[in-house]
Amino acid sequence: MTDKSTAPPAHSTRIQQRNRQRILAAALEVFSRFGYRGATVAQIAEAASMSKPNLLYYFKTKQAIYLAVLEHTLTQWLEPLQQLDADGDPFDEIWRYITCKLDSSRTAPEASRLFANEILQGAPMIHQFLATDLKTLVDEKCTVLQRWIDERRIAPVTPIHLIFLIWAATQHYADFQVQIAALGQDTSTLFPDGEQTLKTIILGGLRPQPQ
Amino acid sequence: MTDKSTAPPAHSTRIQQRNRQRILAAALEVFSRFGYRGATVAQIAEAASMSKPNLLYYFKTKQAIYLAVLEHTLTQWLEPLQQLDADGDPFDEIWRYITCKLDSSRTAPEASRLFANEILQGAPMIHQFLATDLKTLVDEKCTVLQRWIDERRIAPVTPIHLIFLIWAATQHYADFQVQIAALGQDTSTLFPDGEQTLKTIILGGLRPQPQ
DNA sequence: CTTATGCTTGACCATGTGGTCAAGATCAGC
DNA sequence: GCTGATCTTGACCACATGGTCAAGCATAAG
Numbered sequence: 500m501t502d503k504s505t506a507p508p509a510h511s512t513r514i515q516q517r518n519r520q521r522i523l524a525a526a527l528e529v530f531s532r533f534g535y536r537g538a539t540v541a542q543i544a545e546a547a548s549m550s551k552p553n554l555l556y557y558f559k560t561k562q563a564i565y566l567a568v569l570e571h572t573l574t575q576w577l578e579p580l581q582q583l584d585a586d587g588d589p590f591d592e593i594w595r596y597i598t599c600k601l602d603s604s605r606t607a608p609e610a611s612r613l614f615a616n617e618i619l620q621g622a623p624m625i626h627q628f629l630a631t632d633l634k635t636l637v638d639e640k641c642t643v644l645q646r647w648i649d650e651r652r653i654a655p656v657t658p659i660h661l662i663f664l665i666w667a668a669t670q671h672y673a674d675f676q677v678q679i680a681a682l683g684q685d686t687s688t689l690f691p692d693g694e695q696t697l698k699t700i701i702l703g704g705l706r707p708q709p710q
Numbered sequence: 711m712t713d714k715s716t717a718p719p720a721h722s723t724r725i726q727q728r729n730r731q732r733i734l735a736a737a738l739e740v741f742s743r744f745g746y747r748g749a750t751v752a753q754i755a756e757a758a759s760m761s762k763p764n765l766l767y768y769f770k771t772k773q774a775i776y777l778a779v780l781e782h783t784l785t786q787w788l789e790p791l792q793q794l795d796a797d798g799d800p801f802d803e804i805w806r807y808i809t810c811k812l813d814s815s816r817t818a819p820e821a822s823r824l825f826a827n828e829i830l831q832g833a834p835m836i837h838q839f840l841a842t843d844l845k846t847l848v849d850e851k852c853t854v855l856q857r858w859i860d861e862r863r864i865a866p867v868t869p870i871h872l873i874f875l876i877w878a879a880t881q882h883y884a885d886f887q888v889q890i891a892a893l894g895q896d897t898s899t900l901f902p903d904g905e906q907t908l909k910t911i912i913l914g915g916l917r918p919q920p921q
Numbered sequence: 922c923t924t925a926t927g928c929t930t931g932a933c934c935a936t937g938t939g940g941t942c943a944a945g946a947t948c949a950g951c
Numbered sequence: 952g953c954t955g956a957t958c959t960t961g962a963c964c965a966c967a968t969g970g971t972c973a974a975g976c977a978t979a980a981g
Contacts, residue, residue, distance in 0.1 A: 514928070514978095533831060537747030540969060552971080553929050561969065612830055615885070619823055619830070620744060622888045629892035637893055654914065659895065660907035667882035668875050674826070675878075677833045681840035682848055684870065696871035700915030703865065708914075725948090725958070751939060763941080764959050772939065 519557055521547045526568045531613040534620060535565055566624060569617065572610045573628060579603070580636060580662075585643040589652045590702055593665075597697055600669035605690055611673035637662060653705045661705075668697055730768055732758045737779045742820040745827040746776055746835075777835060780828065783821045784839060790814070791847060791873075796854040800863045801913055804876075808908055811880035816901055822884035848873060864916045872916075879908055 525546035529538045540561050544554040558564040579599040583592050604611055617625055637659065644658035672679065672693060679689070736758035740749045751772050755765040769775040790810040794803050815822055828836055848870065855869035883890065883904060890900070 512927075518928090534745050534748055534827075537745055537831065539967085541967090550930055551969090552931085555970065556928070559970090615826070615830055616745075618886050618889050619827055620748065622892070626888075626892060629889055630894075633889075634893050654910055656907040656910050657903040659893065660904045661911070663882055663886075663890065663904070664879050664907065664911060667878040667886075671874055671878035675829050675874075677837075678829050678840055678844075679874065681833070681837060682845050682870065683841075692868040693871045693874070696867040696875065699865055699867050700872070700875060700912055702915070703917070703919075704911030704913070704915030706914070723949095723957075729958090750937085752937090761960055762939090763961085766940065767958070770940090 515557070518547075518549070518553075521549070522554055522557055522564065523568050523571065526564045527572070527609050527613060530565060530568060531609040531616065534616040535561075535624075536620075540564075562624075569613065569624060572613055573625065575603075575607070575610060576614060577632070577636060580640060583640050583643065585646070589647045590705070593653075593705065594698065594702060597665055597669060597701065598694065600665065601672065601690065601694055601697070604669055604671075604673035608673035608676055611670050615670065615674045651707050654707050656705070664701070668701070726768070729758075729760070729764075732760070733765055733768055733775065734779050734782065737775045738783070738820050738824060741776060741779060742824040742827065745831060746772075747831075751775075773835075780824065780835060783824055784836065786814075786818070786821060787825060788844070788847060791851060794851050794854065796857070800858045801916070804864075804916065805909065805913060808876055808880060808912065809905065811876065812883065812901065812905055812908070815880055815882075815884035819884035819887055822881050826881065826885045862918050865918050867916070875912070879912070 522543070526538075526543050528546055529543045532538075533542075538561075540554065541551050543564065544551040547554060554564075558567065579596055582599075583596055617623075622629060640662065641658040644653070644661060647653045648655050648658070672690070680686075733754070737749075737754050740754045740757055743749075744753075749772075751765065752762050754775065755762040758765060765775075769778065790807055793810075794807055828834075833840060851873065852869040855864070855872060858864045859866050859869070883901070891897075
């Protein structure tokens with residue numbers, strides 16, 4: 500008893516794992532839809548089929564929930580870019596990255612929206628992450644892209660803006676889903692058509708021009 | 711006196727115009743940064759150098775302020791696409807549209823972020839606008855793009871996904887400004903480099919391929 | 922069974938929020 | 952100056968929100 504009696508115990512029971520999981524899933528849903536300030540703890544509790552005090556038994560503050568789900572999301576977010584292989588074929592690698600991000604937008608749009616919300620509101624919680632972990636990774640991959648350019652294997656563009664373009668184009672399908680739906684796209688052909696269009700334009704635009 | 715005495719008068723005085731203007735400017739700043747639910751009336755009043763009751767004298771509810779600034783923004787947002795000329799050169803027209811949207815992202819990023827926030831949160835206020843006005847315009851311009859494709863003047867892509875790509879790529883510079891800044895871009899060459907990259911890739915990717 | 926630990930919740934509180942109101946300050950027209 | 956309409960605000964209210972707490976419930980080990 501070195502602690503306040505209301506603190507969750509250090510070791511992880513079955514119930515604890517299940518409930519933390521449920522909370523994180525519910526929090527992702529709610530935070531991604533309303534942003535940090537717009538979301539309420541009661542809403543998250545409701546979505547997790549749990550009373551508010553019970554939720555706060557597992558995560559002591561709203562911010563703690565947010566940080567937990569955000570961290571989980573960021574890890575997922577980084578992964579695809581890490582796999583960009585300097586030794587592979589430029590077009591294969593870039594295309595694999597694009598399709599991977601498109602898949603994320605289709606299968607896990609909430610994660611993208613959570614991230615978008617955080618950035619839109621000035622990234623108050625992940626400024627550090629952006630300026631360190633992400634910047635390191637992006638710098639590294641920009642070097643790779645620049646080498647491909649120097650070797651005349653892809654068209655000469657500013658590497659980081661190519662990355663921005665890929666991020667923008669792929670995440671758009673998650674972040675602006677409502678707009679896309681309102682414009683009445685046939686949902687069955689949406690992603691195949693989008694994928695084909697990105698392939699034509701981005702890969703086409705990256706073809707090195709003979710002198 | 712057919713009205714409650716607290717209602718602003720119908721005709722528009724000097725003071726009224728000036729104050730409404732100040733409120734809309736302040737509201738754009740605050741709403742674009744925190745979203746509808748995240749923004750507070752007190753914050754907007756503060757930003758407009760005005761007491762809260764005074765602000766509510768001009769706009770009766772928070773929602774009324776939001777709708778006013780949103781409507782003003784949407785009109786601006788539509789304009790560039792309307793100018794896409796079916797009789798012009800495809801590459802000139804598309805490029806003009808891209809540079810126009812890029813300019814908006816540089817000179818008025820708040821407007822883009824306001825819009826992005828609204829869409830991200832499910833577009834509760836502008837669903838109607840998206841499904842009617844915007845859809846009509848987009849359908850019309852898709853027809854134009856499709857004709858250019860049929861005439862073999864640009865590469866065969868799904869027109870609406872080309873539009874999505876342009877929206878995504880250009881608005882990214884406004885909506886994700888914080889992320890871009892955190893990645894340490896030299897702000898003086900940011901937009902020229904971005905513009906050049908988009909020109910290379912999008913216009914390059916749209917070149918019709920011989921057979 | 923008993924007991925100790927972990928889990929759950931109704932009731933509660935302090936704070937912040939959107940919005941009101943009545944009374945005072947300012948201004949245009951006389 | 953005077954008068955009536957417009958503008959401004961301190962004080963206030965009802966309600967929602969993040970967070971607490973003490974007491975009750977479940978459960979696994981003996």
